[in-house]
Amino acid sequence: MLVVQNITKKYGDFLALDSINLEFTNGLYGLLAPNGAGKTTLIKMLTTLIFPTKGEILYNGKNILEMDESYRTLLGYLPQQFGYYKNYSPKQYLLYLAALKGMSKKETLPIIEDLLQKVALSEVANKKMRKFSGGMIQRVGIAQSLLNNPEILILDEPTAGLDPKERARFRQLLSELARDRLVIVSTHIVSDIESIANKVIMIKNQQLLYNESVESICATLNDAVYETSIKYENLESFREQYTILSEKQDKDHMIIRFIHKGTPEPDWTTLNPQLEDVFLYEYRDNEQGEVR
Secondary structure (H helix, E strand, O other): OEEEEEEEEEEOOEEEEEEEEEEEOOEEEEEEOOOOOOHHHHHHHHOOOOOOOEEEEEEOOEEHHHHOHHHHOOEEEEOOOOOOOOOOOHHHHHHHHHHHOOOOHHHHHHHHHHHHHHOOOHHHOOOOHHHOOHHHHHHHHHHHHOOOOOOEEEEEOOOOOOOHHHHHHHHHHHHHHOOOOEEEEEEOOHHHOOOOOOEEEEEEOOEEEEEEOHHHHHHHHOOOEEEEEEEHHHHHHHHHHOEEEEEEEEOOEEEEEEEOOOOOOOOOEEOOOOHHHHHHHHOOOOOOOOOO
16 A cells, blocks of 8 residues: 655645545546646655655655655656667667666566557567657556566556547556556546546645545536527627536527536526546636646
8 A cells, every 4th residue: 555644745835746645456546636736746755766855755654755666666657758779669768767677587478578569569669760650659658667577567647648549548558557557647637547547636725625536526516417509699698607517609699517506597407427527627716827
């Protein structure tokens, strides 16, 4: 079990996170918040890249900073941007990283072949990465994070540059991996985690907002999400009164999905809330400074 106890992080006078308490067991957790809300700060503390100003992080009751290398050997980590050698092939790159981890070539080769197949790179295993697209590079990054068969897998914005087909494949891979390990995915893209996360963690105003299932979080907007048709001349006035979730043109009208907590009008249709509705509602006035 990975436990975050009363974690606070400051950069000078700037408060990035304030009194965060979390518990992680095996399964998939989505860390969902807008860019600049402190997701990467929390991820970097979980991976020991930066240290808390206050509080501690424990793995099976031991402080991860005191565990030092024995903790990091349990980790697989994909940062937002990772370093690689453009003139290396994926196979060469993964062999190089495995050697740095003290893994022998003999034991590593079948692991690498399996990983490249999982991320759909088998056909280009020996091609130089300088010719790869951003999505292909990201898949190499996903493979390197799995190289040591980690007990804890932490991925920071892992689907950047992936097309819809690659995203779907990646979600399937994450679901499989989370059966027997802890997986934490930090993202601002709701669709990355909505269908696969056991729990979703949301941070707002430097504090923990939600640490619940998708169903429980969506239930906070039960009987508050509606759809209606608005004439163009009434659109601006409607926008000023309600939190708009989406707008779709329909001939001379606009179909509006919106939030209203109160008595509905007779011509409004009640909709089932989705995770993206909660995200847009909770962060509608988000003006947080950027946190790195």
